[in-house]
Amino acid sequence: MSAQEANDVLERLCNLQRMEARAFGLRYGLQPVQMEALTYLTQCNRYSNTPQAVAEYLGLTKGTVSQSLKVLEQKGFLRKQADNEDKRIVRLAPTTKGSNLAKKALFTRSLEPALAKTDSIKIAELTSALRSILRGMQQVHGRKAFGACHTCRFNENHEKNGYVCGLTREPLSVQDIQLICREHQYPH
Amino acid sequence: MSAQEANDVLERLCNLQRMEARAFGLRYGLQPVQMEALTYLTQCNRYSNTPQAVAEYLGLTKGTVSQSLKVLEQKGFLRKQADNEDKRIVRLAPTTKGSNLAKKALFTRSLEPALAKTDSIKIAELTSALRSILRGMQQVHGRKAFGACHTCRFNENHEKNGYVCGLTREPLSVQDIQLICREHQYPH
DNA sequence: TCCAATTAGTTTCGACTCAATACTAATTTT
């Protein structure tokens, strides 16, 4: 019964976020899905900046996403560059114009004002509750997590020697582990 | 800084919910926006079951919504009927087929399994935190609340004599006050 | 009382999203 209540509020909140995202994008001539792709690309790590990853993140087909990315490129919000090692792969990098817009979008629909009165301990609790819901939903529906490395079970903290990704064995900086990864998995 | 974290998780959660909603609707030949309208109509009260209210709820123009509703009617998910008092107004009532589908959709993306391990006190806290975020976001962006009557400042509890809406002066049943209202306003 | 303004809803149009399908090219597997 209580879960139903939480459901409704969450649903409405999602709706509202989407409304604002739509309105924001419209002001800059971008469709909601284009804004979302751009935002993702400013937040993802170097393993996750491909059209395929964007498609997985947004839950759309790669054909659909390909078109949106084309528009973003034409409008100068991102650049495409072929990968050096695997020439099938396209790397997507937001331009300065693109990342500025994404930053502005994030700021506009920040929870900051809405959380202003809430103390930081409560916010931490809220975040962890939301995270556990997210994890649960992803498990139930078999979706990828797309979390940041610092919450990933493959991320290894080698203390003074920094962080290492257990999948690629590559070292990760403090900034790296804040980014979204398509290979992300929560601890068991 | 912590608000940023909550933001990200919430964003991803919204994304995921939308992906599931899309996938669910697709299985029944309905577009996401049509599912949302149908779901709204099974949850709203008798002041809020019009095309205009649906448009406000979804943040779309009435022209756009009019088309979606036409499809829903053609496919037999809802019925339109003219209002008796004001003949401009169209009342939208989900058919049995429609409300069954909406129920199924709600069940499919219920938070229940994700919250299974969480105790009910925590869930109540989570809900109230989400509600305060929702309220904050609505204030910041000047949107309507669309909450249920029991959280509305116009709702009067006359104890043994039941509930009354302070706007319409109409009596409301225990079921009524669980429904979504377009006139909803949180207490000051 | 009657005409203007407002309100609820529909229709039409053009730009755009989206899934499905078919396609190219690079890489991996056998």
Next chain:
DNA sequence: AAAATTAGTATTGAGTCGAAACTAATTGGA
């Protein structure tokens, strides 16, 4: 070396969307 897989693009048709023009009912003044 051929077959299978993987990453991405192009095309097509159904459908969303906002804007604008429209109808019809109601309200509000003079």
